[in-house]
Amino acid sequence: MKARVHVMLKNGVLDPQGEAVRHALGAIGFDGVNGVRQGKVIELDLAEGTSQADVEAMCEKLLANTVIESYTVELS
Amino acid sequence: MRAAVVVFPGSNCDRDLAVAFEAAGCTLDMVWHKDSELPQGIDIVGVPGGFSYGDYLRCGAIAAQSPIVKSVKAHADRGGYVMGICNGFQVLTETGLLPGALLRNAGLKYICKTVGLRVETTQSAYTEGYSAGDVIDIPIAHHDGNYFADDETLARLKGEDRVAFTYTDNPNGAQADIAGILSENRRVLGMMPHPERAADAGHGGTDGQALFRALAGALTAA
Numbered sequence: 001m002k003a004r005v006h007v008m009l010k011n012g013v014l015d016p017q018g019e020a021v022r023h024a025l026g027a028i029g030f031d032g033v034n035g036v037r038q039g040k041v042i043e044l045d046l047a048e049g050t051s052q053a054d055v056e057a058m059c060e061k062l063l064a065n066t067v068i069e070s071y072t073v074e075l076s
Numbered sequence: 077m078r079a080a081v082v083v084f085p086g087s088n089c090d091r092d093l094a095v096a097f098e099a100a101g102c103t104l105d106m107v108w109h110k111d112s113e114l115p116q117g118i119d120i121v122g123v124p125g126g127f128s129y130g131d132y133l134r135c136g137a138i139a140a141q142s143p144i145v146k147s148v149k150a151h152a153d154r155g156g157y158v159m160g161i162c163n164g165f166q167v168l169t170e171t172g173l174l175p176g177a178l179l180r181n182a183g184l185k186y187i188c189k190t191v192g193l194r195v196e197t198t199q200s201a202y203t204e205g206y207s208a209g210d211v212i213d214i215p216i217a218h219h220d221g222n223y224f225a226d227d228e229t230l231a232r233l234k235g236e237d238r239v240a241f242t243y244t245d246n247p248n249g250a251q252a253d254i255a256g257i258l259s260e261n262r263r264v265l266g267m268m269p270h271p272e273r274a275a276d277a278g279h280g281g282t283d284g285q286a287l288f289r290a291l292a293g294a295l296t297a298a
Contacts, residue, residue, distance in 0.1 A: 013224060014249070016184050062141060065134055065170065067177045068224055 001046050003055045004074045007064045008039035039069075077102045077295040081122040082148065082164075084109045084139050089125035089161065089272065096272035097122065100288035101296070112143040119295045120157040121148050123164030125217070125270060135178065135220045136166030145171060157201065157295065158264045162218055165256070165266035174257055174266045175233070176225030178218075182249025186219040190281065192244035193255055193269055197237045200262045205290030211244055212283035214269040221268040223250035223257075233257055241267055 009015045015037050022036040042063055044055065055073045064071040079102040083090045094104050097120075105115045109128075114121065129138035139145060145167065152158045152173050160168040168174045181187060190213050195206040206212065225233070230252055233239055241256040248268075256267025271284030 013179070014182065016180055016182050016249070020184055062133070062137065065137065065177055067169070067175075067226075068179065 001048055002076050003044040003046055005042040005063055006072045007069050010070050013068050077119045077292050078117050079120045080105045080107045080114055080118045081124055082107050082144055084128035086128045086130055087124050087126035092272045093122045093124045096275040096288050100292040107144055109142045109144050114147045114151055121151055123160040123167050125162030128163055136170040139167045140170035152264055160266040161270055162268055165268055168266045173264050175229045176223055178220050179222040179224050180220050181222050187247050188217040190215045191247055193241040194244055196239045196242055200258055201291050201294035202265045202287055203240055205286035213281050214271055214284055215273045216269045218268055222248045223254040
């Protein structure tokens with residue numbers, strides 16, 4: 001089984017990389033991009049039977065820093 | 077006074093920090109990240125600058141889970157002194173020994189230059205060798221030194237006089253110009269600037285010397 005973890009900076013935490021991407025999109029002619037937030041995707045290849053709670057524990061302990069980041073977990 | 081400096085794969089300020097401790101009169105142990113115990117009788121642990129574990133995942137995140145850092149946390153929980161510089165500060169926030177986090181610099185650039193720091197409190201073993209309000213010149217060298225904490229945490233840091241140093245001319249977007257902070261018991265210091273790089277006349281500046289001397293004095297007396 002696999003899990004896909006999305007980690008994003010929380011709302012209210014400035015994302016200067018996202019801002020730089022937004023400026024670059026405007027500079028090459030894509031109008032109307034009002035905001036860009038950049039995060040990361042982590043794919044996990046897991047033993048069968050790993051639970052959502054197990055993956056959330058991984059996020060809390062290592063994969064995300066919950067002071068500045070939020071995460072979502074998709075199991076498949 | 078006995079100091080230990082932790083060495084992670086990717087640390088690159090470990091020897092500079094060791095030299096600064098020794099110049100202040102400390103006996104020194106270098107401690108490898110896979111060791112699970114600090115040597116007996118250590119007064120202060122230095123967590124040095126660099127790029128521990130290649131800055132993979134987040135700066136300091138993997139180091140914070142390493143075997144030696146468990147022992148460093150236990151040392152801090154017993155009331156021991158711990159000082160994290162640059163990547164070391166990032167490691168200490170990732171362990172939870174210090175609040176907040178270090179984000180990418182607001183200007184997205186790696187910055188390597190000497191900056192002015194204002195000494196905000198002298199109420200710590202690290203800063204008692206300065207006078208409050210002193211402005212000292214200390215080098216920075218980081219890409220992720222933009223201090224972030226929520227409003228409640230910032231208010232608590234200020235209210236409890238736990239901001240050790242602020243930038244006179246904020247180079248990285250840090251909230252409240254914060255360059256270094258103290259733990260609740262004032263024995264854990266994290267700072268982005270490098271006092272160990274301004275601790276010898278050959279460095280071009282010696283404003284960091286007072287920090288190591290005050291620390292050695294306080295811990296030898298204790």
